[in-house]
Amino acid sequence: MRELERYYRVLELQPGATLEEVNQAHKDLAFVWHPDRLPQNNQRLQQKALKKLKEINEARDKLRSLKTKKHRSLNNSSTPPKQPNYYKPSASYKPPASPQKQSNNSAPYQSSPPKQPSPPKQPSPPKVNSDLSGKDFSSANLSNKDLSGRNLSYANLSGANLSDTFMHKVVLRGANLSGANLFRANLLLADLREANLRSSNLIGADLSGADLRGADLRGARVRSGERLLVKLIGANLEGAIMPDGTVHD
Known part of the structure; x- marks a missing residue:
C-alpha cells in the first residue's frame, strides 16, 4: 500500500x-x-x-x-491492456560528456518554451465623460448613479431625482439644483459654491466637508420638526443663504 x-x-x-x-x-x-x-x-x-x-x-x-x-x-473482459508509450529522449539526444571533455566554447542548450496562443483582445471600456459642465439634466432620473469627481458646474439639474446618488467631490459650482431630490445623496467634499439649492430636498444628504459658500438654500428641506437631518460636519457655509432666508456669517 x-x-x-x-x-x-x-x-x-x-x-x-x-x-x-x-x-x-x-x-x-x-x-x-x-x-x-x-x-x-x-x-x-x-x-x-x-x-x-x-x-x-x-x-x-x-x-x-x-x-x-x-x-x-x-x-469480466479478456481484452489485454495497451502497452504504455514511454517518454524517451529523442533519437538525436546524446548523453552529455563529462566536464573534463566538454569544450570551453560550448554554449548551453536553450529550449524555447512552447508558444501560447494570444488571448483574444478585450474591447476597451467606453470612456466616461467627466466634464458635464453646463449640461441640461433638468427633471432627469439620476437616482443611485455614481457622479463622483464629475464636473457639473453650471449644469441644469432643476427637478432632477438625485436620491441615493454618490457625488463624492463632485463640482456643482453655480449649478441649478432648485427643486431637486437629494434624499440621502452623498455630497461629501462637494463644490457647491453659488449653487442654487432652493426648495431642494436635502433630508438624509451628507454634505460633510462641502463648500457651500454663497449657495442659496432658501426653502430647502433640511429638518423634520426641530431635528436637523442633514450632515454638515466641516462644511463651509460662509455667505450661504440658509433655508430660513438668513445669511450665514
Missing part, C-alpha cells in the same frame, strides 16, 4: 486518482523533465532528468496496470 501511495506522489496526485488523471499527470511531468528541454552541457541536470523520467514512467505503468486489471475484473 505504501508503494502504491509512492506512485501517486511521484505523479503529484492524490490516492484514488482516475486513469485519465494519471495519464495527464504523466504527460505533464514528462514534458517538464524531458532532457531535451534542459541544457545539454549540464550533466547534473541531465542525470536528474533521466532519473525523474524513469520514476514517472514506472509510476504511470504501475498505476495504469493496476487500474486496468481492476476494470477488467469488474467488466
